[in-house]
Amino acid sequence: MKEEVNEKNSHENVQESRNKVVIPLLQHRGVICEPLVSVGDNVKIGQMIGKVDHDLGAPVHSSVSGEVVAIKDYAHPVCGKMQSVIIEYDQNGDATKFRGNKSANTGEILSALKESGIIDLDGNSIYFKLNSGKLIDTILINLTNEGDLYSNFTSENVPGIINGLRLLLRASGASKGAFVVKKNDIQTISAIRAELGEDDNISIFQVKRVYSPTMLNLLAKEMTGMRVPITGTPADVGVLIFSAYGAMTVSEAVLEGIPPIKINVMVSGAVNQPGLKRVVVGTSFREAIESCGGYRGKPGKIIVNDIMTGTSQFTDEVPVTKATTRIVVQSEDEVLRDKTGPCIHCARCVDVCPVNILPGFIASYADIGRYDECEKLHAQSCVECGLCSMVCPSKRHLIQLIRYAKHALLKSFMVLQEKDSPNLKLGCGSCNSPCHMGAPMILAEGK
C-alpha cells in the first residue's frame, strides 16, 4: 500500500489534435457498450454511439458533432483504462432532434431513461435501479452529499430536481417521496420549499450527518427503521435513493429528451480560479482545469469526485464522464506521504465511526488474516466512509484493511452470512399487518 508516482504517458496525446472529446464506452457500474459507430463516421450531438443489450448496460451518447477519429483504450477516471470513442469536433453543432414528453406514463418514462442511459453518482444506471422488480414505496433524494449539492443544486436546477423526483415517483409507483437535507441547511430547505409549493406526497427530512454515495444503506435504515441486508441495497427495504444530479438528469431526459451530455463539474483545490463549470462529457480534466485558470503551482495529485473516497488520477488527459461532479487538485506539498505506525488504541476511529463498529480492531485482525474475528466484530457493517483512516494518528490504512476483510468474508463466509443476516430472519420486525414487501409473515416463535 505504498504511494506510487506514475509518469504521465504523454507520448500518445501530444501529437493529436486538441479539438477532441473522449467518450468512454463504460461510464457506469455494469456492462461495457458495443460501439455503434466506426472510425470516419460523422456523429451529431446527442447521437447514441454505444449500446449493449443487457440489463446492466447503459448506452452512451456523443456530446459533440464531428468525426470519429479512433476507437481505442484511453485513460478513464475510475477504471484506469477503458475502450473509448474519440471524436474530433467541428463547429457545426449539428444536433439530433430531442423529443421530450411532458405527460409520459410509467412505461414511457422507463424507456426514456433506458434510451438516455442516465446514471447516478454511485455509478449505477437509474433505469436498472428502477427496473429491479422490487416493490418500492419511498423515493429519497439525498441532498446531504456536499460535492453533489454544490455542483448540481444550483438555483436554476431546483425545478428540474423536483420534477425529477415526481417522474421517479411515477416511474416506480412509489407513494412517498422525500428530500433528505442536512440539519439546519436552511438555504437548501427554503429553495425546495419555494419551488415545491403544496405537495402531499413529497416532504423534506432533516438528518444529522452527511451521507456519501457509499452510505445509502445506512440512510435507508435511518429513514425507514428497516435494516438493509449486508449485501443488499436500499431497494430491499422498498427505498430508492438518488442524488440531486440523478433527479436533474431524469427530468432532462424525460421532459426534454436530452441524454446526459453536459455536466456540472466543480473544480477546486490548487487551481487559479476554482469554481463550477458546465462542460460537455468527454472533455479532458486538463481542459476543465485550464478553463479555471490552470494549475496554481505544481500539481501533485488530481482526485475525481470525493476527496474522502475518490480515485486519484495518473494523468490529467482523462475525460469527464457522466458521473464526474468534482475535480480536486492537490499541490505537491499537500500530497500525503505518511508512514504507518503501530495502533496506540487511542479509539479515535471508534469515536468517529457512523455505524458504531471498532475499525482499529477489525483492521488489525484483517492484517493477520483472522477474518473470523472480523466477522464477529461486524466488519460487513462498515459503510466505507473513510473517516477512521482520516483521523488515525498512526496513519493506518484502516479502510483498505476493512475492505479487504469484507471481500475475504464474502468469499469464505457466503453460506454462513446468508443464514446469519438478521433481516432475512426477522424482517422489519413489525408483522402485524400484511407485509408491503410481500414477504411471508413471521410467527412469534420464529423470532
Place this chain on the structure above:
Amino acid sequence: MKLAVSHPPHVKLGDTIASINAAKIAVLVPVSLISVYVFGLYSLAIILVSVLAAVLTEVVIQKVQHHELTIKDGDAALIGLILALLLPPTVPLWIPIIGALFAVAFVKLAFGGLGSTLFNPAIAALVFLNMSWTALLAVDSVPHITQYSDLILELGAGRLVEVSPIALIGVLYLIRKKYIEWRIPLSYLLTTLVLAVVLGEDLSYVITGLLLLSVFILATDSPTSPVTKDGRIIYGIMCGALTVMYGYFSYNYGLGSLYTVFIANAISPFIEKNTYPKPVDEVTA
C-alpha cells in the same frame, strides 16, 4: 508532470503520535519547572536523568535487536518524564535510571513496544521501585490543600508532580484537541469526588497533583485503557471507586490513584471485551 497515485482518503488530520506525545510533554513542563523552583536543581537532575535513561534504553535495545528507532515519537521521553514526576525529590540518582530502564525495557519493549503495553510503563516502574527500595522511595510529607494558594504552589508536596495542581491545567487543551478523550477523566473524577464526599472525606487531602496526573494523563494512556465508549466510562468509574477505597483506608489518595490505575490496567481488556458496541444496523429483537 508527475502525479501521485494512491488510495483514499486523500486528506487526513495532521495529528501524529509524535505530535500527541509532544503536546503531553509540553503540558507537563510547567509542573516540572515549578518542582525545580520548590525542590531546587536536584529535581531537575532527577528529571533529566530519568528522561535520558528512558531514551537511551530504547535506543540501545532497538539497535541491538536491529529494530527501527522509534525515539522520535517521543514516547520514551514521556515515560521518563512521568516517572521522574512520580518520584520524591530525595531519591538517589540511580533510582530514576533503574526505573526508566525497567519501564522501557521490561514494561514497554518486552511487550511489543508502543501500543502493545499491558501496563502503563511509568506506573509499573514506580510500583517496582516501591517494592524494591521502599525506604528510599518514602516521601517526607503528604500534600494537604488547606487554602486556595496551595492549588498554585503546594510546599508540602512529597513528590515532584504534587507541587502545583493548577500547573496541570494544560490537560484541558489536550481534551479539546482530542489527544486525550473526556470519558475516562470525567467519570473517574466525578466518581472520586462523589464517593469521597459521601464517605465524609476531607477533600483537601483528595485533590492533589498526583491524583490529577493519574486522572488526566495516566488513566487515559491509550494502549492500557479500553477503546469502547461504554468501556471507558466503566473504566473511569472503576478507577474512581478503587481510588476512594484505597484512599479511605490509607489516607493517601495520590498513591492510591497510582495503584488504582495499575490494577485497572490489568482489568481493562476484560472491560473492553464485554462492552463491544452493537453496530447501528444490528436488529435488536
